[in-house]
Amino acid sequence: MTAPFRGAWCVLRPGDVSVAHAHHEHEIFIGMTGSAKVVTGEQRHEFTAGDLVFLKPEIEHYLVNDNDEDFAYYAIWWDRAMSDEFVAHEIDRAESHD
Amino acid sequence: MTAPFRGAWCVLRPGDVSVAHAHHEHEIFIGMTGSAKVVTGEQRHEFTAGDLVFLKPEIEHYLVNDNDEDFAYYAIWWDRAMSDEFVAHEIDRAESHD
Helix, strand or coil: CCCCCEEEEEEECCCCECCCECCCCEEEEEEEECEEEEEECCEEEEEECCCEEEECCCCCEEEECCCCCCEEEEEEEECHHHHHHHHHHHHHHHHHCC | CCCCCEEEEEEECCCCECCCECCCCEEEEEEEECEEEEEECCEEEEEECCCEEEECCCCCEEEECCCCCCEEEEEEEECHHHHHHHHHHHHHHHHHCC
16 A cells, blocks of 8 residues: 555553653544543543544654543654655556556 | 545445446445445455455446345545546645745
């Protein structure tokens, strides 16, 4: 698969707290099962299966699973370099079809 | 949100069959709840919550919910034009920070 983004399944066990971090990539989280909190600065946001969370670049964030079941989500992040690489790949693909 | 892809929540009710189609975009489906079949040409693939399906450009495909509960999935698709647009937006954003 060639894509202008990267993705990963993530699971937080009950009580898990992810490490606070910030990064230059844009990011979305898609809530799969369970629920958790997304913490950005002073704000705590409820995050439940079916919710979509969007994080702008450089926003420090972490997740807390303060429930008694696993919280699973799919994370997708992207930046300009991934798009540049994808476009180069698409140009190659178009040329190889000529 | 600016991103080099587009996305949509999709739900198939029990018995629903989506219309077969093909498109130039690359696509992934992320299974959220329930299960269904993905049909591509002669092949039927089991597709259950938690599965990730990747469809190459121009592959004709449709989905069948042959179960008695809703099947929900998140679809993401992308092409070169979306990356070009995203890169242009990132260049503007970098310049506005100068």
